[in-house]
Amino acid sequence: MKFTQVESFRGDANTIRIVGHRGARGILPENSIIGFDFALSIGVDLLEFDVLLTRDDVPVITHNHELNGAATRGPDGRFINGAGARVASLYFEDIECFDIGRLNGHTDYGRRFCEQAQLDGVRVPKLSELLELVSQPKHQRVCMMLELKSDPEFSADRTAKEKLVSVVTCEIKKAGMEDRTLLHSFDWTLLAECKKQVADMPTSYLTQLKQHAEDIGEETSLHSTPDLRPPDISLPDEVKKAGGELWCPHFKDISKADLMRAKDLGLCVAVWTVNEPDDIDAMIDLHVDAIITDYPGRVQRRLSDRGWLWER
Amino acid sequence: MKFTQVESFRGDANTIRIVGHRGARGILPENSIIGFDFALSIGVDLLEFDVLLTRDDVPVITHNHELNGAATRGPDGRFINGAGARVASLYFEDIECFDIGRLNGHTDYGRRFCEQAQLDGVRVPKLSELLELVSQPKHQRVCMMLELKSDPEFSADRTAKEKLVSVVTCEIKKAGMEDRTLLHSFDWTLLAECKKQVADMPTSYLTQLKQHAEDIGEETSLHSTPDLRPPDISLPDEVKKAGGELWCPHFKDISKADLMRAKDLGLCVAVWTVNEPDDIDAMIDLHVDAIITDYPGRVQRRLSDRGWLWER
Numbered sequence: 001m002k003f004t005q006v007e008s009f010r011g012d013a014n015t016i017r018i019v020g021h022r023g024a025r026g027i028l029p030e031n032s033i034i035g036f037d038f039a040l041s042i043g044v045d046l047l048e049f050d051v052l053l054t055r056d057d058v059p060v061i062t063h064n065h066e067l068n069g070a071a072t073r074g075p076d077g078r079f080i081n082g083a084g085a086r087v088a089s090l091y092f093e094d095i096e097c098f099d100i101g102r103l104n105g106h107t108d109y110g111r112r113f114c115e116q117a118q119l120d121g122v123r124v125p126k127l128s129e130l131l132e133l134v135s136q137p138k139h140q141r142v143c144m145m146l147e148l149k150s151d152p153e154f155s156a157d158r159t160a161k162e163k164l165v166s167v168v169t170c171e172i173k174k175a176g177m178e179d180r181t182l183l184h185s186f187d188w189t190l191l192a193e194c195k196k197q198v199a200d201m202p203t204s205y206l207t208q209l210k211q212h213a214e215d216i217g218e219e220t221s222l223h224s225t226p227d228l229r230p231p232d233i234s235l236p237d238e239v240k241k242a243g244g245e246l247w248c249p250h251f252k253d254i255s256k257a258d259l260m261r262a263k264d265l266g267l268c269v270a271v272w273t274v275n276e277p278d279d280i281d282a283m284i285d286l287h288v289d290a291i292i293t294d295y296p297g298r299v300q301r302r303l304s305d306r307g308w309l310w311e312r
Numbered sequence: 313m314k315f316t317q318v319e320s321f322r323g324d325a326n327t328i329r330i331v332g333h334r335g336a337r338g339i340l341p342e343n344s345i346i347g348f349d350f351a352l353s354i355g356v357d358l359l360e361f362d363v364l365l366t367r368d369d370v371p372v373i374t375h376n377h378e379l380n381g382a383a384t385r386g387p388d389g390r391f392i393n394g395a396g397a398r399v400a401s402l403y404f405e406d407i408e409c410f411d412i413g414r415l416n417g418h419t420d421y422g423r424r425f426c427e428q429a430q431l432d433g434v435r436v437p438k439l440s441e442l443l444e445l446v447s448q449p450k451h452q453r454v455c456m457m458l459e460l461k462s463d464p465e466f467s468a469d470r471t472a473k474e475k476l477v478s479v480v481t482c483e484i485k486k487a488g489m490e491d492r493t494l495l496h497s498f499d500w501t502l503l504a505e506c507k508k509q510v511a512d513m514p515t516s517y518l519t520q521l522k523q524h525a526e527d528i529g530e531e532t533s534l535h536s537t538p539d540l541r542p543p544d545i546s547l548p549d550e551v552k553k554a555g556g557e558l559w560c561p562h563f564k565d566i567s568k569a570d571l572m573r574a575k576d577l578g579l580c581v582a583v584w585t586v587n588e589p590d591d592i593d594a595m596i597d598l599h600v601d602a603i604i605t606d607y608p609g610r611v612q613r614r615l616s617d618r619g620w621l622w623e624r
Contacts, residue, residue: 026427027339027609034353041346042429105617114589115338117354118612277426297339300430305417 003202005180006245008143008312009046010268010289015309017290018299019046019145021273022063026294028117029101030071031061033125033133040139043311044296047134048145048184048272051127051168058092059127059168062100064219065151067124070109072098079104088151095124109217113294127168131175141312143180145204145270145292146172148194150187150224165193169201186221188242195243204246204270205239212252215273236262236269248272248292251283259286277302284308315514317492318557320455320624321358322580322601327621329602330611331358331457333585334375338606340429341413342383343373345437345445352451355623356608359446360457360496360584363439363480370404371439371480374412376531377463379436382421384410391416400463407436421529425606439480443487453624455492457516457582457604458484460506462499462536477505481513499536500554507555516558516582517551524564527585548574548581560584560604563595571598589614596620 011017023035024044031049039047050063062068065088069081075097081104087095101122103110127146134142148168154160165183172181183194184204191203207228208221228238236258239247247262251271262269270290274283280302283291293299303310323329335347336356343361351359362375374380377400381393387409393416399407413434415422439458446454460480466472477495484493495506496516503515519540520533540550548570551559559574563583574581582602586595592614595603605611615622 028354038350038353041350042340043431102616103613105613110617114613115607115610116613117609118616119355295427297429298427301415301417301426301428304414304430305422 003179003245005143005182006202006268008141008180009145009182009246009270011287015312016284016288016303017046017270018044018296018303018310019048019270019290019292020044020296021048021292021294023047023049024294024296026113026116026275027297029103029119029122031063031125032100032122033129034119034122036130036133039296040133040142042296042300045139045142045311046145046290047130047142048147048292049130050147050149052087052149052151053164053167054087054092054095055089056091057163057167059171060087060092060095061125061127061130062087063149065149065153066219067095067098067100068109068217068219070104070107070217071102072100073102074098079107081107086151088154092126098124100124107217112216127171128175131171131177134177134180135175143182144177145182145184147206148183148185148187148190150185150190150221152223155224161187161190161193162197165190165197169194169198172201173198182246184246184248187224188226189224191242191244202245203243204248205242205244206248206272207235207239207253208250209253212250230258234258234261236265236267239267240265246270251279254286254288256286259288274299315491315557317455317494318514318580320453320492321457321494321558321582323599327624328596328600328615329358329582330356330608330615330622331360331582331602331604332356332608333360333604333606335359335361336606336608338425338428338587339609341415341431341434343375343437344412344434345441346431346434348442348445351608352445352454354608354612357451357454357623358457358602359442359454360459360604361442362459362461364399364461364463365476365479366399366404366407367401368403369475369479371483372399372404372407373437373439373442374399375461377461377465378531379407379410379412380421380529380531382416382419382529383414384412385414386410391419393419400466404438410436412436419529424528439483440487443483443489446489446492447487455494456489457494457496459518460495460497460499460502462497462502462533464535467536473499473502473505474509477502477509481506481510484513494558496558496560498533500538501536503554503556514557515555516560517554517556518560518584519547519551519565520562521565524562542570546570546573548577548579551579552577558582563591566598566600568598571600586611
């Protein structure tokens with residue numbers, strides 16, 4: 001089965017595609033409508049973002065199962081560092097009280113993004129807001145890499161996983177976006193649930209080897225992702241066996257041999273999260289299908305200088 | 313005489329203002345409508361840009377008197393490196409054929425901006441397009457630092473200077489923007505002409521000492537600017553004597569004593585072009601009124617982390 005949205009993520013002899021990570025986290029607040037808007041405005045038509053359910057089952061776009069204290073201010077204007085605002089315990093109207101427009105530069109996380117614009121009055125968006133944005137006729141080529149996030153407290157709770165998949169995919173179908181969305185996760189049990197509930201939508205399998213430490217200040221995904229250890233096993237073969245259409249390795253985890261194997265298996269390969277010019281060059285040299293980045297302008301610059309295309 | 317637009321550029325005990333240099337050159341093509349739009353979208357409400365006249369006397373927004381070959385492609389899609397597209401010799405309809413959406417990364421100039429988004433179909437804007445953008449009600453607080461550029465071939469041509477001032481200021485007044493625009497230049501004879509023609513508009517005097525070399529790949533302004541050499545003369549006193557409301561020194565040229573003197577004289581002080589975090593910090597420590605930058609997000613981050621405001 002050939003999915004049009006998978007083909008949108010696939011490169012060709014002259015093209016490497018660019019995926020805006022959480023919009024364009026290096027430039028604008030992550031997982032915000034203004035960030036998605038910016039990525040779209042510069043011709044980045046593939047968007048990656050993260051979805052969780054609130055207590056009242058509203059799919060919202062945010063990365064951590066507890067709102068990131070380094071990027072979230074409460075109604076008093078102060079960063080909520082460590083205050084534990086767990087998305088699954090909050091109603092959407094509670095979440096609307098938080099402002100995600102700035103980073104706390106006195107945290108390890110904040111120090112990573114030293115040129116992100118600082119704004120006030122930016123809210124955690126509902127998934128439906130982004131679906132509405134990309135429904136505009138001018139955005140008809142836009143495709144979405146929708147990451148389903150696993151709350152570690154629900155890791156053994158099958159009902160919670162069924163509900164997450166059901167609520168999110170219903171919303172996508174209601175918006176008519178099932179042909180423009182990839183279901184993407186570190187949690188392969190969630191992706192298996194997707195295969196069961198919506199076999200007509202493609203899945204994208206994230207992998208991250210334990211030796212490549214977590215990104216500083218991020219919530220770990222290692223609790224939910226399978227512990228795959230090459231060379232005894234082949235990551236692309238595991239993704240294929242699981243039923244994936246995309247393989248999404250950490251960019252440090254991929255070899256030329258793995259890439260060739262993935263291509264032989266018909267997988268599309270998108271690497272995350274590639275921000276430094278040397279790493280961008282290495283991924284271009286490898287000739288992956290797509291580069292997921294916080295700095296889409298940097299990737300455009302490297303591709304442009306080297307004579308590659310990124311748009312279709 | 314107190315000009316409201318000058319007060320918009322003035323900081324206070326808690327505020328240092330941010331001026332988007334050529335829009336936001338580090339992030340988006342310089343002097344483009346999409347770049348100005350981006351700056352406005354992140355709350356940067358002071359815009360710096362450059363104006364020249366075409367052969368048919370259309371004020372256009374571009375920096376060099378010959379279109380910058382490292383940032384301009386011809387109708388064949390190739391960078392015009394050294395092809396000498398002189399603005400004063402071209403009709404506006406000729407200029408519309410050039411695309412300013414990308415940088416040539418194989419030039420010294422291109423290498424300076426390694427994360428600028430790369431776009432196709434971006435045109436040199438008319439001044440009137442920007443005036444229309446900032447006329448929108450949501451942009452009513454926006455003020456403009458309009459740099460009048462001197463064509464070196466016209467350096468002794470008084471008629472050409474009179475015409476430049478006359479055409480540009482008429483356009484500003486026609487748009488009702490005379491209370492939101494500063495007339496800004498390296499060429500103090502042009503500013504004297506402004507004083508003569510439009511005494512009801514404030515002027516901003518750029519200075520650059522010869523020992524601080526030109527920015528790489530830029531067209532020099534040293535041909536048109538007075539050769540002022542401290543310590544024998546005081547730059548702020550010279551600006552005041554010339555009738556300026558703003559003093560705009562290169563950030564490496566300003567001392568605490570000069571800043572204090574400028575403030576004593578009632579001048580507003582905006583420094584250019586401050587892009588590196590250490591330099592941004594130094595200008596915050598100095599407590600200038602405004603920082604002109606290619607990377608407004610970086611300046612917002614430093615100000616935010618240090619508890620400063622930048623908006624009013």
